[in-house]
Amino acid sequence: xxxxxxxxxxxxxxxxxxxxxxxxxxxxxxxxxxxxxxxxxxxxxxxxxxxxxxxxxxxxxxxxxxxxxxxxxxxxxxxxxxxxxxxxxxxxxxxxxxxxxxxxxxxxxxxxxxxxxxxxxxxxxxxxxxxxxxxxxxxxxxxxxxxxxxxxxxxxxxxxxxxxxxxxxxxxxxxxxxxxxxxxxxxxxxxxxxxxxxxxxxxxxxxxxxxxxxxxxxxxxxxxxxxxx
Amino acid sequence: xxxxxxxxxxxxxxxxxxxxxxxxxxxxxxxxxxxxxxxxxxxxxxxxxxxxxxxxxxxxxxxxxxxxxxxxxxxxxxxxxxxxxxxxxxxxxxxxxxxxxxxxxxxxxxxxxxxxxxxxxxxxxxxxxxxxxxxxxxxxxxxxxxxxxxxxxxxxxxxxxxxxxxxxxxxxxxxxxxxxxxxxxxxxxxxxxxxxxxxxxxxxxxxxxxxxx
Numbered sequence: 392x393x394x395x396x397x398x399x400x401x402x403x404x405x406x407x408x409x410x411x412x413x414x415x416x417x418x419x420x421x422x423x424x425x426x427x428x429x430x431x432x433x434x435x436x437x438x439x440x441x442x443x444x445x446x447x448x449x450x451x452x453x454x455x456x457x458x459x460x461x462x463x464x465x466x467x468x469x470x471x472x473x474x475x476x477x478x479x480x481x482x483x484x485x486x487x488x489x490x491x492x493x494x495x496x497x498x499x500x501x502x503x504x505x506x507x508x509x510x511x512x513x514x515x516x517x518x519x520x521x522x523x524x525x526x527x528x529x530x531x532x533x534x535x536x537x538x539x540x541x542x543x544x545x546x547x548x549x550x551x552x553x554x555x556x557x558x559x560x561x562x563x564x565x566x567x568x569x570x571x572x573x574x575x576x577x578x579x580x581x582x583x584x585x586x587x588x589x590x591x592x593x594x595x596x597x598x599x600x601x602x603x604x605x606x607x608x609x610x611x612x613x614x615x616x617x618x619x620x
Numbered sequence: 621x622x623x624x625x626x627x628x629x630x631x632x633x634x635x636x637x638x639x640x641x642x643x644x645x646x647x648x649x650x651x652x653x654x655x656x657x658x659x660x661x662x663x664x665x666x667x668x669x670x671x672x673x674x675x676x677x678x679x680x681x682x683x684x685x686x687x688x689x690x691x692x693x694x695x696x697x698x699x700x701x702x703x704x705x706x707x708x709x710x711x712x713x714x715x716x717x718x719x720x721x722x723x724x725x726x727x728x729x730x731x732x733x734x735x736x737x738x739x740x741x742x743x744x745x746x747x748x749x750x751x752x753x754x755x756x757x758x759x760x761x762x763x764x765x766x767x768x769x770x771x772x773x774x775x776x777x778x779x780x781x782x783x784x785x786x787x788x789x790x791x792x793x794x795x796x797x798x799x800x801x802x803x804x805x806x807x808x809x810x811x812x813x814x815x816x817x818x819x820x821x822x823x824x825x826x827x828x829x830x831x832x833x
Binding site for chain 1: 625626627628629631633634635637638639640641642643644645646652653654655656657658659661708711712717720723724727754755758759761762769770772773774775776777778779780781782783784785786787790791794795799800803807810814818819821822823826
């Protein structure tokens, strides 16, 4: 049931914010696309405005989704040594650890290198498609909250560095073959960075339907007994 | 700064960690929900200092076996050989390979201990009510948050080395127990950084102005 006491009351001046890093109350200035606003006390970047902040990330996200599928279905690296040949994919690395009895580390590798990047791209796609509606539904906000948590654990760029170090280590005693996935993942790093740099969460939050309103809606259809008070 | 800085806490306002909306809780209440995104609101991250200490102490304990135990075992016809992280760094060191060796040294040994030291310093200064170097301290916190993920490098190096070098009976590489502790250090320090609330750095300075209530 909807309980009005559950929700905080918003301020009448919606440009007032508190700095997330130092709690300083301040008014967010109106800025032009390309400009950014910083906290005067702790210097954190509060907001960077972008032109086309929904269209540009959408195009990049669609491209990222395609690259993600390719990167996870072709070999990432291989080696040949005296007639032996071996290849592995990103998933293959995690799967090998699992079968060798290192389930915990395997799960961590799978989550940070496969699941989290996939979720990150998928959530962003859903957020951008939802946010383009005239009145973005509530689930867009819910997904945006998950997106920020998932992004922390999405570590493709760290994995690529690890793979390069592994390649050089192995090159001492075998001929290593960089696979297609390695190059695709390299491109994916730049795409994900570009999505993050062109997306403006504030644009979504400004337009999304409020939780408080959505919670009140069922009551709107009922007989107007309480509304009179 | 001569300007009297007001914080949301002093004005009984809560800022949403999910969507950034500033809102006022019902009178006398300490928790409510964000009217925009439905997130549960508090003035500060709940039990931030205790939780950060807990993750940090866990990380510090795991850091010891992570460095003393081998992370990889290489089996060849000549027998089995185990390497710790530091031995891996030394093995990589060569006239051409030293930059990578340096990367692994920094990412696997220096960053984790640096993160533990930095977060411990932040926790201690907050608990002592320090009001100096606030900008430097919040900058240190942002660096910890930003750099932390790069410690995962060695986990990926060992994972992909082990999955690729399976050339029985010539040579096989398998992870060893140290890798589990090392992965735990990375995860625990990331969780510690996430549970620390940087606003606590500024609270002592703000409460000195005596505006609350």
